[in-house]
Amino acid sequence: RRWGCGREFPLLKALGKRVIAVHSGPDVRHHLAIDQQNRVLGNKAWPLAASNPRWARMPLSYYLKNLRRAELYADLIFSQPNQASLAIRPYDHLFIPIDASAYRTRIPGREIPVVLHAPSNRRTKGTEEIQAAVDRLRSRGVRCEFRMIEGAPHDRLRRELEDADVVIDQLHLPLHGK
Numbered sequence: 620r621r622w623g624c625g626r627e628f629p630l631l632k633a634l635g636k637r638v639i640a641v642h643s644g645p646d647v648r649h650h651l652a653i654d655q656q657n658r659v660l661g662n663k664a665w666p667l668a669a670s671n672p673r674w675a676r677m678p679l680s681y682y683l684k685n686l687r688r689a690e691l692y693a694d695l696i697f698s699q700p701n702q703a704s705l706a707i708r709p710y711d712h713l714f715i716p717i718d719a720s721a722y723r724t725r726i727p728g729r730e731i732p733v734v735l736h737a738p739s740n741r742r743t744k745g746t747e748e749i750q751a752a753v754d755r756l757r758s759r760g761v762r763c764e765f766r767m768i769e770g771a772p773h774d775r776l777r778r779e780l781e782d783a784d785v786v787i788d789q790l791h792l793p794l795h796g797k
Contacts (some may be wrong), residue, residue, distance in 0.1 A: 624685040628692035640689035641713060642698040644792070647689075649682040650674045652704035670791040671743045701792060723781050730762075732784035737768040737776055745790030 624646045631638050642648075650667035657664045668675035682705060689696050690708040697713040698706065727733070734753060738744035746767070753765045768779050780786060 623681055623688070625688035625692065628688050632692050637695075638693045639695045640693035640697070642686075642689070642696065642702050642710075643713075644699075644702045645674065647682050647686045647698070647705065648674075648702035649677075649679055649705060651679075652682075653701055656701075656704045665745075665791050667791070670745065671740070722777065725781055727782070727784060729784060731764055733764045733766060733782060734785045734787065735766045735768065735779055735783035736787045737771070737779070738789070743789065743791065748790055749787050 625640065628638050628640075648667070654664075654666050654668075656662075686705055690706070696706075696708065696710040698710040699713050703710060736744075736746065736749050738746045741747065750765070750767075753763065756763065763785075766779065766783070768776055771779070
């Protein structure tokens with residue numbers, strides 16, 4: 620992590636290669652920049668560092684170095700608004716593809732719905748808040764079966780997704796996950 624992302628970009632360009640940068644979030648998203656952007660847009664999101672304190676420890680220079688390398692050398696940049704707060708160069712929207720044919724569509728029609736949450740990182744995904752919300756619903760008489768799956772093989776997770784009535788991915792980051 621010390622050197623950041625994209626340190627190979629100058630060499631690739633010198634070799635005549637085309638460079639495509641794909642930003643996935645923690646490589647270029649500084650917590651204070653996205654928090655400021657959220658406030659300006661009226662998004663009442665949690666401060667980003669609250670969902671992952673490690674992000675608050677990373678210096679701004681790390682994110683700027685990664686982003687500016689891409690902006691300087693990349694022929695094409697893929698990103699999303701929530702991670703482009705520090706960007707000065709335009710980017711193409713990074714869509715997160717899902718092969719829908721890999722999933723069987725099924726509407727179980729249960730009287731008591733199954734709610735699924737499969738966090739990769741509990742704090743980042745807001746698992747504590749999700750569990751609290753489910754508990755509040757239950758205390759108000761809303762019946763549901765809450766399933767939390769962690770560390771499961773992909774095939775098992777896919778079966779669980781197909782069987783769920785409601786899937787809650789995460790709470791803290793905008794766009795596809797929210």
